[in-house]
Amino acid sequence: MYSEKVMEHFNNPRNVGELNDADAIGETGSFKCGDTMKLYLKVKDDCIEDIKFQTYGCGAAIASSSMLTEMVKGKTIEEASKITNQDVANELGGLPPLKLHCSNLAADALQDALANYRSKQQS
Numbered sequence: 001m002y003s004e005k006v007m008e009h010f011n012n013p014r015n016v017g018e019l020n021d022a023d024a025i026g027e028t029g030s031f032k033c034g035d036t037m038k039l040y041l042k043v044k045d046d047c048i049e050d051i052k053f054q055t056y057g058c059g060a061a062i063a064s065s066s067m068l069t070e071m072v073k074g075k076t077i078e079e080a081s082k083i084t085n086q087d088v089a090n091e092l093g094g095l096p097p098l099k100l101h102c103s104n105l106a107a108d109a110l111q112d113a114l115a116n117y118r119s120k121q122q123s
């Protein structure tokens with residue numbers, strides 16, 4: 001029921017952990033299942049140079065988080081802000097309909113981290 005890419009990211013997730021010197025942190029949780037995700041960004045010259053995540057959730061949530069970090073690393077803040085949960089699901093070769101909400105966790109944590117980054121820039 002899962003694509004090979006989902007299984008590969010679930011079994012070998014990239015960029016797991018936290019960044020002690022993060023420039024921005026995003027957090028989100030799913031009302032549907034109670035799973036949570038925390039995302040850390042290191043930003044230099046408007047570019048996301050490092051990213052780590054901690055996800056307490058299902059296999060699809062972990063695979064989505066891992067995929068998202070690969071998609072975001074090296075992107076500008078503006079490029080990253082355009083990434084949607086559907087983009088993450090597409091990169092994973094699709095998710096079963098019942099698991100589509102799991103990719104929201106990753107996309108929402110990213111948007112929360114970007115909002116956190118922007119608010120720090122303004123203060």
Ligand code: FES
Pocket residue numbers: 030033034035057058059060061099101102105
């Ligand atoms: Fe909760 Fe997948 S079932 S994020």
